[in-house]
Amino acid sequence: MFKQNKAVVLAGIAMAVLANACTARAEDSPPKSFKDSTDLDLEQLVNIQVTSVSKKEEKLTDAAAAISVLSNDDLRRSGATSVAEALRLIPGMDVAQINSSTWGVSARGFNEIFSRSLLVLVDGRAVYAPYAASVSWDLQQQMLADLDRIEVIRGPGGTLWGANAVNGVVNIVSKSARDTQGGLVYRSGGSAHYTMDGGRYGGMIGSNTYYRVFGSYQLNDQYNAPDGSPAGDNWQGGQGGFRVDHYSSEETHATWQGDFTKNDLYNHNLDDYNANTLGRWTRTVSDRSSIEVQAYFDREKDFNPFEGFSTTYHTVNTFDVAAQHTFGLGERNDVIWGAGYRLYYVTQSGDPTRVHDASFIRQLGSVFVQDEFKLVPDKLTLTAGTKIEHNDITGFEFEPSVRAMFKPTANQTLWAAVSRAVVTPTFIQGRDVDRIPAGPPDFGTTPPTFPRLIGNPDIKSSIEWAYELGYRIQPTKRVSVDVAAYFNQYTKLITQEDTGTTIPGPPGQIGVILWNNTYDAQTYGGEASVTVEPVDAWRLTASYSLFHVVAYGRLVDTDPVNGSPKQQLGLRSSYDFTKRASLDAQLRYVSPVSDNGAYTTADVRLSYRPTDNLEFSLVGQNLFSRQHTELDAAQALDSQPPRGFYGKVSWRF
Numbered sequence: 001m002f003k004q005n006k007a008v009v010l011a012g013i014a015m016a017v018l019a020n021a022c023t024a025r026a027e028d029s030p031p032k033s034f035k036d037s038t039d040l041d042l043e044q045l046v047n048i049q050v051t052s053v054s055k056k057e058e059k060l061t062d063a064a065a066a067i068s069v070l071s072n073d074d075l076r077r078s079g080a081t082s083v084a085e086a087l088r089l090i091p092g093m094d095v096a097q098i099n100s101s102t103w104g105v106s107a108r109g110f111n112e113i114f115s116r117s118l119l120v121l122v123d124g125r126a127v128y129a130p131y132a133a134s135v136s137w138d139l140q141q142q143m144l145a146d147l148d149r150i151e152v153i154r155g156p157g158g159t160l161w162g163a164n165a166v167n168g169v170v171n172i173v174s175k176s177a178r179d180t181q182g183g184l185v186y187r188s189g190g191s192a193h194y195t196m197d198g199g200r201y202g203g204m205i206g207s208n209t210y211y212r213v214f215g216s217y218q219l220n221d222q223y224n225a226p227d228g229s230p231a232g233d234n235w236q237g238g239q240g241g242f243r244v245d246h247y248s249s250e251e252t253h254a255t256w257q258g259d260f261t262k263n264d265l266y267n268h269n270l271d272d273y274n275a276n277t278l279g280r281w282t283r284t285v286s287d288r289s290s291i292e293v294q295a296y297f298d299r300e301k302d303f304n305p306f307e308g309f310s311t312t313y314h315t316v317n318t319f320d321v322a323a324q325h326t327f328g329l330g331e332r333n334d335v336i337w338g339a340g341y342r343l344y345y346v347t348q349s350g351d352p353t354r355v356h357d358a359s360f361i362r363q364l365g366s367v368f369v370q371d372e373f374k375l376v377p378d379k380l381t382l383t384a385g386t387k388i389e390h391n392d393i394t395g396f397e398f399e400p401s402v403r404a405m406f407k408p409t410a411n412q413t414l415w416a417a418v419s420r421a422v423v424t425p426t427f428i429q430g431r432d433v434d435r436i437p438a439g440p441p442d443f444g445t446t447p448p449t450f451p452r453l454i455g456n457p458d459i460k461s462s463i464e465w466a467y468e469l470g471y472r473i474q475p476t477k478r479v480s481v482d483v484a485a486y487f488n489q490y491t492k493l494i495t496q497e498d499t500g501t502t503i504p505g506p507p508g509q510i511g512v513i514l515w516n517n518t519y520d521a522q523t524y525g526g527e528a529s530v531t532v533e534p535v536d537a538w539r540l541t542a543s544y545s546l547f548h549v550v551a552y553g554r555l556v557d558t559d560p561v562n563g564s565p566k567q568q569l570g571l572r573s574s575y576d577f578t579k580r581a582s583l584d585a586q587l588r589y590v591s592p593v594s595d596n597g598a599y600t601t602a603d604v605r606l607s608y609r610p611t612d613n614l615e616f617s618l619v620g621q622n623l624f625s626r627q628h629t630e631l632d633a634a635q636a637l638d639s640q641p642p643r644g645f646y647g648k649v650s651w652r653f
Contacts, residue, residue: 042533045071046472046480052151052171054372054383055160055336056290056326061472064383064403064415066092066154066484066527072175075144077574077584079605079619081196081218081646083150083172084137088588089572090152091482091543092527093168094564096593096630099639100192100223100233101138101265104563104631107154107168108486109523109547111564111631117423117464119157119165122172123257125278125296128164130344130362131314133426136302139261139274140172141239143198143214145184145650148175154527155486156421156466158399159385162340162366166421166464167488176255177202177210177245183653190646192621194219208247215240223639224627231639237263251284272302288328295321317345332377336385337369346427362392362427381405393430394461397422413472423462429494429515430455448508453496456515465489478533485526492517495555519553537576544569563631565598567591580609590630599628613652620645 046061048071053063060069068090070078080086084103088095094111096104104111106118116133119126122142127135150172157165185199198216205211215238222234241259248254258277265271278296285291298318324338342364349358370385386400401419408414470484497516502509529543545568569589576582584605592598601624607617620643622628627640 042474042478042480042531042539046474046531048149050151051173052153052157052169054370055324056334061413061474062381062405062407064381064405064417064470065157066468066470066486068152068154068482068529070150070152072145072147072149075147075150077582077605077607078586079584079603079617079621080144081193082137083140083142083144083170086144086150087152087170089570089586090154091529091570092154092484092545092568093152094547094568097641098631099231100220101235101263102233103137105135105137105170106564107152108488108525109167109549109564113631116426117164117166118168118170119161120170120172121161123174123278124280124294125276125298126318126320127298129300129302129316130424131302131316131346131427133164133423133429136272136274136300138235138237138263138265139272139300141216141218141237141261142172142174143200143216143239145186146175146180146200146212146214148173148179154484155417155468156399156401156419156464158421159370159387159401159419160368162368162387162389162399163391163397163422163424163461166423166462174243174257177212177243178247180212181210184650186648186650188646188648190619190644192221192223192642192644193646194221196646196648205244209244210246211242211244213240213242223642225638226627226629226640233266233639235263235265237261252282254281255279272300274298274300286328288326288334290326291323292325293321293323295319313349315347315349317347319343319345329371332374334372335369336372337367339365339367341365344427360427364389364391366390379407391424393425393427393459397424397461411474413470415468415470417466417468419464419466419468421464421466423464423494425456425459425461425494425515428453428455429459430457445509447505449502449511450505450508451511451513453513453515454510459494459515460492460517462493462517463491480531481529483526483528485524487524488522490521490523493519493521493551493553495519497555518555519551521549521551523547523549539572539574541572542570543572563593565591565593582607593631596629596631599630600624601628615650617648617650618645619648 047059048069049057050060050063050067050069051057053065053067060067070086070089074089075086078086078089084095084105087093087105092107094106096111098104098113102113104113105115110117114134119128120135127140129136153169157169161169180200180202183201188196196218200212200214202210202212217238219236220234223231225231239259239261243257246254256279260275262273263271276296276298280294282290282292301313301315320342322338322340324336326336329335344362347359366387366389368385368387370383372381372383374381383403386398389397399421401417403417404415406414467487468484472482474480494515495518497514497518499512499514501512503512525547527545529541531541533539547564547566571587573585586603589600590598601622603621604623605617605619607615609615622641622643627642629640
């Protein structure tokens with residue numbers, strides 16, 4: 001079946017190339033055309049506006065946090081096929097592909113299948129799953145061409161974003177429908193990705209309302225196990241959605257959007273899906289005052305990750321509403337405050353001996369306030385605030401932070417921060433699910449003993465105190481340097497504890513394995529990146545990250561505390577031969593992780609644009625080896641990412 005599909009894909013690409021070559025017109029308006037990353041000079045890029053650090057627009061160079069931004073052109077030129085893959089471009093991010101559909105993504109340590117210390121947002125909607133402290137990256141299939149940018153904070157962001165924004169925040173921001181007028185279609189196919197097809201069309205309703213509709217489909221080959229045998233992890237998936245943006249005035253903006261994603265995984269033996277819709281209203285009252293109200297509903301169905309690949313599923317329905325207000329207080333204070341409420345309704349299905357509660361409800365309430373005080377205007381700024389949350393498992397949680405930003409000169413920024421963040425227990429680790437199999441029964445006992453993970457009603461949140469220091473400088477218009485260092489202290493980290501006790505079954509008796517706060521840890525390290533433009537048509541970025549962890553406590557060896565590499569080195573090059581042809585390449589070195597060796601690999605993308613609206617590209621990925629393991633073997637799921645190639649044609653009209 002896959003060979004037939006591949007032939008269809010290649011034939012479709014050939015037909016699309018012929019049709020597009022006949023119909024594309026070079027005189028179409030500039031907003032519909034492809035744009036080179038070198039159209040923006042380095043000075044413009046380092047002064048790009050970001051919102052993730054303070055929930056209001058500020059220059060990247062003025063942000064008192066370790067933040068990086070991937071622009072729309074960065075995404076296009078990277079050749080990445082998903083958001084998770086694109087995050088490899090961020091210095092210090094640990095991105096490990098586990099199998100054909102599964103990723104481990106983290107910042108500053110503790111990488112694993114479940115991204116429990118990384119908060120991921122899509123247009124303000126949290127996609128962090130509280131059931132198992134994970135992000136289902138296979139369900140994050142946003143059309144990259146419609147993303148405005150991806151902002152990534154390395155370090156805590158709990159004061160504004162809440163629990164689980166501990167080691168990082170990934171904020172995915174899509175374009176307004178006003179900026180995606182007209183059409184876009186693309187088709188691609190290759191060795192690992194048999195087909196990746198999609199399209200989008202944007203138009204207007206009246207004079208001040210804009211819309212877009214979009215859809216995509218992908219079919220992916222299976223990877224191989226370390227011994228070369230098929231891993232059986234081939235999958236297919238599709239997504240469709242819409243966005244509507246209404247501008248009643250220059251000061252008032254309302255948006256409504258929604259999408260649906262469904263995947264068939266692991267040789268189509270399992271499936272998951274996500275459906276969501278979000279509405280947001282914003283009004284700018286003055287240069288220093290604004291109001292925002294947002295609500296969304298999200299429904300996600302996934303298999304239970306602690307069951308292996310079984311037919312036990314959970315469905316999480318999330319309703320969230322939040323509001324925030326920004327205002328000036330005197331000449332030097334800018335205050336932002338807000339409140340939010342979230343309700344989870346969870347249903348479970350499957351083997352009744354594995355499911356404790358068929359359904360349950362959990363609630364989360366929060367308030368936050370942050371004050372930015374300009375001690376010396378344009379020179380020294382102090383920002384302090386806290387978020388207070390209440391959840392049904394651990395009660396009240398406090399997440400304060402203090403940040404300082406000092407600009408000795410216009411082209412230099414020195415910043416420092418102290419923050420407290422928490423990782424709240426999952427619904428599995430708390431009191432909701434208390435009989436999850438942890439292994440096969442031991443028939444050497446009478447009656448037989450069946451190991452079980454038991455939910456712990458006395459479990460506490462894991463706590464992080466983070467200390468950060470950073471420096472940015474642009475010594476010339478062609479050179480930019482960004483350095484950050486950190487020291488993190490973690491307490492009450494959660495893992496599984498074999499208590500050595502048993503309780504009555506059924507069946508037989510249960511060997512109690514308890515979720516518990518069992519160890520502490522310290523991590524320290526840093527990231528550095530240097531970007532250089534030797535000439536207008538060539539940009540080079542070199543990055544290096546260092547990570548060390550020291551863990552201590554009762555059960556350190558049972559948790560993947562060493563799941564992240566100690567060192568990573570990256571080199572990116574973007575070169576335009578002409579206005580029509582470009583070459584992009586990325587070289588990555590990752591030091592050994594646990595029992596895996598180090599690996600070095602590269603991705604290359606060659607593109608040609610015969611017109612402003614038509615682009616052909618050829619991408620090679622993981623070029624230096626036939627296949628390799630990127631996460632420690634205990635979590636690798638007997639699958640290794642392979643070397644791959646694909647071709648793509650995109651047409652805007």
